[in-house]
Amino acid sequence: MDYLAELKEKGAIAKKAAARLAVTPATVKNKALHAMADGLEAGADHILAANAEDMVAGEAKGMSTALLDRLALTKARIADMAAGLRQLAALPDPVGETVEGWQRPNGLAIAKVRVPLGVIGIIYEARPNVTADAAGLCLKSGNAVILRGGSEAINSNLAVAGILAKAAEEAGAPAGSIQLIATTDRAAVNAMLRLNDYIDVIIPRGGAGLIQTVVENSTVPVIETGIGVCHVFVDASADLTMAKDIAFNAKVSRPGVCNAMETLLVHRAVAEDFLPPMLAAYHEAGVEVRGCTGTMCYHPAVKEAGETDWATEYHDLIVSVRIVNSLAEALAHIAAYGTRHSEAIVTSNLESARRFQAEVDAAAVYVNASTRFTDGFEFGFGAEIGISTQKLHARGPMGLRELTSVKYLVNGTGQIR
């Protein structure tokens, strides 16, 4: 079957499944999630065998150690996937929630209730755990899902998705609730992005290149996720111990994620006191520092930052550091180079805190805390499909509610206009 035929067939099946899934009660969806988790554990050997094929192919193709590590599955990683599905089963069902309700003077009763989006297309890269993760989130929120993973992980993804789809259906979920595109032809991605008749929303999960491709080419509405050039600004009035802890944590605790800090901005008034111990701590932790000329005075290992550094998401133990003359200069730097993800100020001045939160245009704006908290679990959503960096529909961490739309139920007694 060619990829277009596969897409249209799976699209039509998904659309039918979505209509039934929208009215499937939480008990059935939760039973399906448990069955999916059990299925992954019971089928671990089958999954690991498929994953071994992908690993052999990846090694033969010369994939980097880091990419191979992301691709590799183990019993422990499969157990984590199962645990994630069971956690989803324990969360409240967002579907059917009445968001607001009111009565009009003419007696019409209007209720705004949460409904699923319909069919969600997920386009992602090497990690096969996304297959289970995304399928679970979509099912719990009442959406049919069409998954399109990277070709490097095709055997792993087929094994995982096959088990999930079978388990969900046997537990009572509509057939076709979970489907994976089997073709690895890259043209299938572009065709999927124009499948407006069948797909309601596309969510890309992956690097900047993938997200750019999706945004450029999709006629289906897209939720853009994940690029984070995040800043921490140490204000003149900052508690410098707190500032050092936050700036260290935001860079070092997990440098490969989107909520990690890439650039540290330091008010000139505290640079002399703050930077020497800060830069020493980075140096000791193996962090490469690229600084403005002012920063270079405070530690011999600091390299000179170029213009591109300010705009780069390193995803690595590298940080750029810039001394600024004022809060206004910090705000201007963030407006110029930030990606509207997460920005933090460390300050003890109320007016600086207020102004920073009012003027910074980002999904999450922190006072005296690490940018690393921009995360569905840390926000208390219990789950996360990604971090939206656009302003339409959802902004910041997206949990189950962000995978829903609304509809208005209007009840009358014969009202006409």
Place this chain on the structure above:
Amino acid sequence: MDYLAELKEKGAIAKKAAARLAVTPATVKNKALHAMADGLEAGADHILAANAEDMVAGEAKGMSTALLDRLALTKARIADMAAGLRQLAALPDPVGETVEGWQRPNGLAIAKVRVPLGVIGIIYEARPNVTADAAGLCLKSGNAVILRGGSEAINSNLAVAGILAKAAEEAGAPAGSIQLIATTDRAAVNAMLRLNDYIDVIIPRGGAGLIQTVVENSTVPVIETGIGVCHVFVDASADLTMAKDIAFNAKVSRPGVCNAMETLLVHRAVAEDFLPPMLAAYHEAGVEVRGCTGTMCYHPAVKEAGETDWATEYHDLIVSVRIVNSLAEALAHIAAYGTRHSEAIVTSNLESARRFQAEVDAAAVYVNASTRFTDGFEFGFGAEIGISTQKLHARGPMGLRELTSVKYLVNGTGQIR
């Protein structure tokens, strides 16, 4: 100046204005709205002279009477535009509203607050009143706007937008909050749809062709508005007097709008009692009826409906009528031909009402009321920029709140992860 240079220049100005407008207090925005209204009234002669130029050009080009009527401005229409702006000034400011707030176990306080979207691009067709309407809604919701109206109305739009921009700025709104693209080159629309660096959201207002062009070509996120193939289903248990009133109102009260009914579905059990007086009423009101073969038995003037009729938004005094054997058949018809806008059932059976509202996938689902209520004013929003027929971001009538996004303000005391 070529259109690309104009777009980029106006985009950069709008982006700057948006940053300032986001923190402009409601008092200033309301003062600007009043100044804009006063400006329109004071400048009525100037606007009417510009409009006369457009009318002469339109007549010379052979525009239809209906289109010329939409293009024409009068003192009364200008007064309506001014009244609309003053009404906006009286509405609550959506910006700054705390949507939710909570505290995490680690002490982080998280507040989800409403913020403007940023820069909104509005692409619209002949009606010059949209210029004032859209500019007012965007300003009140803290967004800078870039307007791109139809070439037939260019002189009217330039006159109106010029007055609005000047009045708003003089009243304290940031310069560049309201801008109109002056070039009538059609290529400017496509370039505007790819202006991701400057425009946050595009909202098309117009016919199906315009909306299709925007959805197909925009890399900027789009809110799709307005196509409505709406149905009224008369159930077996319907109060037939109520059903007749609703089906008459939904078609006849204003056939040219998107919430008007296009297809009437009638349960076979009541067809013989319901259809003869209903069809007679339509005939008397000059409504052309295109029916299934069953319907044709009940009135001599009924023409046979073709397959395309079920999918057509007539925008006119034409209705298609179909007899169905069951609620399930009505639901299947609506799923196949509806545009997810507004759907109504007339019934006295609780289970039918419940099932219809649960299973119909549309922005507004009515029980015992006319589809004509899907409207920002009728819903009580006080204003409306359009009716969203997509599921992402906003669904149904879009008022001021639907022109906003959110951001998370996170306040800590040194929390790290």
